[in-house]
Amino acid sequence: MPQYKAIIFDRDGTLNATSRGKGGYVLKADEMTLLPFVKESLQKLKSQGLGLYIFTQQRCIGKGLLTEEGLKDIHNKLNQLLGEEAAIDAFYHCPHLVDEGCACSKPKPGMLFDILRDFDLKKEEVLVVGDSLRDFYAAENAGMDFAFVPNDLGKHTDQEYAATGAPYFQNLHDLVAKVF
Template identity: 35%
Template structure:
């Protein structure tokens, strides 16, 4: 039985932007994503988030703004009787040589260790190849959603053999809850 769900944020939970989501006003949940997260929580899953946030390193927003975006997400989730058990973020830029930035599995491994849940009982859900690579490197099951950069990722096709693809987070949630 799957126990841990690790979600990428931008493009999976909320709308993504090539110019970065820089404020709470720009942080807009994708249709059905908050309800899907709440359903997973209510079904007994540990729902978590692992997100690259290089906008911090680039100076596009500060930690207070990032925390405010996550507070908005948590407030919307609370209205649906849902909970995110943990949020991990990488504040580094692509050239910072950190161990947490996806496609490296640092954040995913942290979540697996924190909740003491086997990678085989975990799913990493993302909209980009680097999300899937981070999950695979940690030993998790992985799934691609077509929201955010998902369609672009699918069009490239590389590294997607045998990976389940879903329309959105609600579609993935339906799969998990009926599997």
């Protein structure tokens, strides 16, 4: 395995549960719930000196269901739940609707490239982790390594995951134990 310096996580369904919010969206800070093993796994990664970033699609902002301020509150809550030793270093989000023609909407690689630029990382130094095919394709479009953890809503089948050829882990604990 390459020597990674950073991990870029999808947020919903990868680090936190999606099923409690409206339409799968987390719209309030008190709807933020960590998935099992997330806190301990991020602690371990951070203790090894890895940068921890999030790239998240938040179309609920474009739809008018959430404000930018509201999203900040939700991310503050996420870091509060994680604690200092597992905190996310920076959050990147795409608020746009599908037809707005932005460069950041997954599976476009815009957010991933922004993180590389802002933190002076090379694409080989980063592992992207997510639960959705669009996360995988964003990483592929950026030329970055990718690993799956399963979707908490059961959105994809095992066959769909397998067809990508990307490694698949039962949960974040399993991934960290085997890759780091």
